[in-house]
């Protein structure tokens with residue numbers, strides 16, 4: 001039995017009680033957004049297994065056309081439940097490092113898409129041994145699945161969140177960190193970001209899916225809001241149906257701030273690997289709803305994450321998984 005969809009609004013206005021110090025030297029151009037703080041470390045890690053506790057095939061490459069077109073899933077995606085966020089973050093680091101090693105070996109680059117929110121904190125184990133020393137950071141290319149249209153030094157900026165908590169601590173080349181142009185309107189920033197992606201296809205940093213001509217990111221790291229939104233694609237918002245644009249914009253986001261840009265579902269679902277990282281009891285109802293297999297005409301955005309030819313894994317803590325039937329934790 002499915003739980004009812006969570007109520008429409010979970011979002012009280014944000015209190016900006018403690019503004020963080022302004023960052024300096026953060027140009028608007030996507031080509032130069034980030035300063036590496038450490039020398040490059042390029043030692044390869046030995047071959048590692050694809051992921052812990054993998055109950056299904058590592059990569060679902062033989063999905064039927066009908067399955068690929070489905071807007072809601074017809075099978076239960078892989079999910080892993082951890083006792084707590086600490087255990088989850090260790091596994092997420094290994095999962096990410098393994099995929100980094102795989103894609104760097106296979107094609108010399110690793111395209112990683114970040115979201116905002118608590119995900120960034122859950123990436124902290126990548127900053128520790130053995131991962132910090134073994135990952136080929138110079139081969140990483142970092143994108144955002146969604147971004148708030150604010151200046152890069154604003155406390156609401158997903159770029160700032162990721163820079164302060166993660167990117168400033170690893171030697172990813174500045175030109176490989178693709179932040180939005182924060183001088184533009186939401187529409188302008190979405191157009192600019194899409195143009196940036198199209199340019200990266202030309203230079204072969206980004207691959208295209210052979211079957212649908214959309215960019216195929218190696219790894220997308222998604223969070224989920226308590227209302228079941230992913231990226232800036234919110235329940236019952238028309239943008240969840242956008243299927244022409246790669247990147248679009250929203251000016252009435254129910255979660256503040258209202259102006260954002262976001263990848264669309266066709267692009268999200270063209271990824272090779274997607275990790276849906278969710279912690280906390282306030283998300284249990286949405287997790288239960290999204291991981292259900294019953295078809296509904298009004299699926300939560302989180303249930304619309306259905307990679308066409310890739311692998312989706314949910315990383316859950318016990319609290320987020322508390323309403324699931326099969327919630328044995330690692």
Ligand SMILES: O=C(O)[C@H](O)[C@@H](O)[C@H](O)[C@H](O)COP(=O)(O)O
Pocket residue numbers: 115116117118119146147148158222223224225226229230231232255
């Ligand atoms: O910019 C944003 O608002 C995020 O990208 C958003 O999609 C986030 O990932 C979820 O709201 C989960 O956030 P929490 O993990 O903080 O709940």
